[in-house]
Amino acid sequence: MLELKGITKKYAGVPAVRDVSFALKPGEITGYLGPNGAGKTTTIKIMAGLLEPTEGEVTYEGNPIKKDMLAYKSIIGYVPEQSEVYRHLSAWDYLFMVGRLRGISDRLLRTKVTALMRLLGLSSDMDMAMSSYSKGMVQKVLIASALLHDPVVILMDEPLSGLDVSAALVVKDLLVLLSREGKIIIYSSHILEVVEKICSRVIIIDKGSIAADDSVSNLSHLMNLPSLGEIFHRLVVKVDPEITARGIAAAIKKRD
């Protein structure tokens, strides 16, 4: 079990995440939702060990992760929100580098990378520098690199960003399969339909604090709302989208 206990993260004294606590269980896909700037990416980076919380701690199987950070990092797979990869490398070179750094032998890597590239539709482009890749192609490489070592904990920050419809369907089915294998999965996204479909539990964060934490069906029942979209809207969205849209349209039309 991966547990966050009273996590607070401040940037230059300004809190991005305030007193966030939850536990992620094996075999569960947890959807992590929130508007832009709510603190989703910060939380996930803390869970990946890339950021140090200002207060609180993250534990895995009861042990604080910072006690043996290297051992913890070896069991997690992380897909970052931004497509931050070494774009001067080819997908093949990048995945080999990540695999070698994770201690996977070249022979096994060759098998894994070849298969993953083929399955993700990147075989013909895998020797080209990623600087020439589209956003979706880079995203596929990131997903492959996160899963290459068969991690126990999977942290995904907007994993479907830029993916085409078929690749997105593959990733969704893959996550369901992996959760059945007992992996701990947290899935941060803005696409509520996907979260509603694949996540057994949803955590909604707003302005750094948790606004809701339950299964979609329970939330729906409790709030008497039919969909996750409406629940999200009721809990988080404070402005009327229609009024905002009208405001934008009016601003565009302004002249000298």
Place this chain on the structure above:
Amino acid sequence: MAFQSSLARPAALEARQFKVLTRHFFLRLFKNDLVDFEDQMKERVVGILSILAVFSGLISYVFLGKYEFTPDQGQSAFEKMLFITFFMLVLGFVAILEWDVMFPDKRDHANLNPLPLKIRTILLAKFTSLLLFVGLFALSLNILSSLSFVLLLPQWRSTSAFFFIGHALVHFLIMFLACFFGFFLYIVLLGFIQVLFGARSFAKASTYVRSLFLIIQAFLILTYLRILIYGLDNLIPTEQLRSDLPRLGRFFDFFPPYWFTDLYETALGHPRLPFHGQYRYALIGLAAMALVFALTMGLAYGRMIRKDDPGHKGRLRTVRLFWEAAFNGLFLKNLTQRAIFHFFRKTLKSSMFHRMRLATYMACGIALVPFLITMRSVRRGHLLGLNLTLVIIPLVLSFALLLGLRSVMSLPVSLESNWVFRLTERPKIRAYFTGLRKAILLMKLGPLFVLVFTVYAILWDPRTSLYHSLYGLVVSVVVMEVLFIHHMKIPFACSYLPGKEKIQIYWLPYILGFLAYVNIAGRIELQLLESPLGFLCFFGVCLISLAGIRAYQVFFLYKRNKIRFEEEPEPVMIDLDYERPSHRREI
């Protein structure tokens, strides 16, 4: 309608676009793939321009100070020529540094093409930004130096105030034109090669062409500094030069600073140069350069619009993979070492920025070779024999290479992507640094000394060449260990804070240290070459030193430290630890 109103004033709109684009292109000259002044752009630019102003002011007085008391009877033409050469060298060097952003590139094309801009506006703005850029440098070079020219020289020709003012105007104009010529000479060459080869072939050859120009430029600058320090007599006896001037006429036909000197003298109305008439070359050169520049820029941009570079796919993949597997099995059994080795190799192969930085260091090293040879410290007829000059050349090259690598590896390739190293960190950090050392040794030092062996085997004999190359390699490995002893970073993956080397403070000790290193190492080698058995003792001492360094790293350094991903800033206040009594200080 708004659409119509925006079309109603196309000239005003185009003028505004031109202004915005000129500013954008001008700023990109200070922030591009090779030159990046980051957030302190203004301060740094002002700093560099001030240094140039002071330096040129100083050498103008060195050259012309004597005319305070000695009449100028035409001999100042030599000093003018030397000074024009200096301006052209500086601007030529700047041109090579700014190579990447001389013509509108793919990035410009991608950003500007969707906008309602005429190609004419883009190209004109680019040209204007370059003119402003050169103008800025020309101004800083002239601001102090012109005082010597304007105050010391006219008095010997005329006492008229009009002549004095005219002299000042002529001086400024000619110096500015010389600066433009020095800058655009390389740019036109660049454009010419680009148009000739096409964008894709040029992209591959660009580094080599640029490195070649850098080597030429660095050699010329070093030679110029030599003239400055030792006088022109040290290179060519001045008396001989003056008496043989008619014979040297053909040389001046191809020497642009002379053209501009002639233009200078002609504009003053009293040409005194023996080859008067070369000023025409200056005028023709300037006109031709403007024309060729406009044409090549237009052609290069036109080509970019017509076709997108499709990139290239890996060829002979199976063969490459086979060799890579064999190489890895032989030299890189550890997986972490393997990852770091290939990351180093591929980054240097594909990052233009890093490659060019390294090429700059190497160009300085290579330029020192002809410089050392022309220093004539070797007796005539003995240049190819066993002598100190020839012995130290590989040491100079390897030192330039190692220093370049040390500097280049500190610069991140894509800092935001280093999370992948943080996330995959392994407990045995020694493997990261061993991988790095293997990469330097096998990818850089090894090939360099194979080349050294081949060249010296032709010059001397294979056996002496083998001793010489082995000596150079072993000494370079020791230097590498010393340079990288506290380097706790994954190459290209740590943040970089400029100025930590404190070159502005320590440049003199660094130069003296380098001179001492090559001299001592060279002299030791000359001694050892006389009695090859001594090599065994020397290699033994080197091995013990290397083992000592390695033991310090493995048993102390790597156990107490982590891999550094963030460069630590210099402390705001340096604590001298005065408050604690000395007997209580911890050792």
